[in-house]
Amino acid sequence: MDERTDGERGLRLATRGLYTLILRLMLPLALLRLYWRSIKAPAYRRRIGERLALGGRAPRAGIWIHAVSVGEVQAAGLLIRQLLERFRDEGILVTTTTPTGAARLGELFGDGVAHRYMPYDLPGIVGRFLDQVRPRLLIVMETEIWPNLLAACERRGIPVVLANARLSARSARGYARVPEFTRETLRRFTLIAAQSQADADRLIELGALGERVRVTGSIKFDLRQPASQRDCAEAIRRLWGQRPVWVAASTHEGEEALLLQAHRRLLERLPQALLVLVPRHPERFDRVAALVGRQGFGLVRRSHQDACNEETSVFLGDTMGELPAFLAAGDVAFIGGSLVAVGGHNLLEAAAWGVPILVGPHTFNFAAITEMMLEAGGAARVADAEALAERLGVWLTDAALRAEVGAQGQAVVERNRGALERLLAVIDEALVNKAVSCQPPAASSLHADP
Known part of the structure; x- marks a missing residue:
């Protein structure tokens, strides 16, 4: 027994020593990555x-x-x-x-x-x-x-x-x-x-x-979002105008192309629809803007404070701290990192506002919360860009259905506080x-x- 204990202790020390050695060797690379x-x-x-x-x-x-x-x-x-x-x-x-x-x-x-x-x-x-x-x-x-x-x-x-x-x-x-x-x-x-x-x-x-x-x-x-957040959301909604709006929140590399594909399909059914695209990482804002431009969508960047008119089909949320207000102002929310194998992000900010939610197939980072929302009917899962466009078309043309789905999600949030x-x-x-x-x-x- 003592020999086994000593052996296990030695293995743990050796493993942590190896971990530390690897970390030491990687430190210059970590600093280079920061630069x-x-x-x-x-x-x-x-x-x-x-x-x-x-x-x-x-x-x-x-x-x-x-x-x-x-x-x-x-x-x-x-x-x-x-x-x-x-x-x-x-x-x-x-x-x-x-x-x-x-x-x-x-x-x-x-x-x-x-x-x-x-x-x-x-x-x-x-x-x-x-x-x-x-x-x-x-x-x-x-x-x-x-x-x-x-x-x-x-x-x-x-x-x-x-x-x-x-x-x-x-x-x-x-x-x-x-x-x-x-x-x-x-x-x-x-x-x-x-x-x-x-x-x-x-x-x-x-x-x-x-x-x-x-x-x-x-x-x-x-x-709990402050009341001022609702005021901010209402001001943003006035900026977008009276049109169907879906917010794609916390998107990742490779995902924006799929979302733009879905949006193009949606525009065939709802020509006035607006996609509010909010990449997860600020360093990607310019790349995503370039992608939107190359695909021929009318683009407005939040950071530029330009007017959002009928020619605008994509609004890029390239500022920090405004995502909660964007979600509150939208009609439907898609939570990013889920059409690509990142694992998804938190659904609850959108749910707390009573906004119906869509997610892709990859939600392992928030599996329990996602399943709760899906089972309650406060969210729906889509397999790909085509299915996303189809579901958006249904929800954005049926205000009563959106309200019902949003209320189900909001109820999940309320039941689980504490x-x-x-x-x-x-x-x-x-x-x-x-x-x-x-x-x-x-x-x-x-x-x-x-």
Whole structure:
């Protein structure tokens, strides 16, 4: 038994050592990628030192929240507001991986919440960052699992909560390729608040301790848009005019061509229809605009503030922070990343406004929420561009049907509110009962990071 335990411990150490070595070798490439992305999005080359925990010292903060990008920041918004009320004196730090996530945090909180870029998951960098921040608690949003960071927090007695956790079957298969390493890493979370029972089951199957996993639901159901958002949506709708409008939200490479194909088919039936096209990544705005132009559609770009007239058939949403208002102003929403194998995006912003939703075949990133919406009749799935055009033609010519579908989706949102309160209870549990996470470290973690 002891020999097997020693062997397993040695394998875990060797695996994490290999992971760290690979990460070290990839670091120059990661930095080069930032510079490459900065050609089209200059924000990627700014504050690079923060990713190495160098340069400007990170501020002290009792609560550290990591939210990768825009979607995670948006989801964490209500949580951050609650934590600001509870822990204002301790300070809250939010890290993101992308500049768009940083920008969205600034839009939501201004200077009220400190921001830094997430440090790379190398022992020296992570240690330096923790020395600067010295958090009492780390909350990681959704799917971010960083082995060296978790090991460092465990050694320092810092509880870590994986909040709003989701894990698709596809991602679970990837983690299962390194079972011992994954098991050790997941067991370093103090508590895990899973979005659904399916997410919880996958995490436990991979090695998370069942007694540390709670099913709290998705806090995205608790999102409440301010009244000012409705006013903004009404102003945008006046800009578009009285015509059928469908919004394609968070689209990806290769998907826009399919959406334009569907829109061309739709125009044969509804010549006045308007497609509001909102790419997921800002660095792609110009490329998507060029694609629309090459295909001969009348194009207006939101950033140019040009008039949207009867000759406009595509409105490009190339600004940040306006997607919720676009969704509220539209008649039908298509949620991107689902006609191509990206895995889809969050349906709930559109559903909360009572807007009927269409998705493609690839929705594994939001499988549970998507199935709930489909079963309730608040959304429909289409297989391809032709089916999308067909369904759009039906919905955009039947206001009563749109209202019925939209109401079904809105009811799903209302029935599932309350996840935020349950997540806050998990956070309180992690803080109050530190014994869950501050047990004597496993033998493998008594050693220095490789």
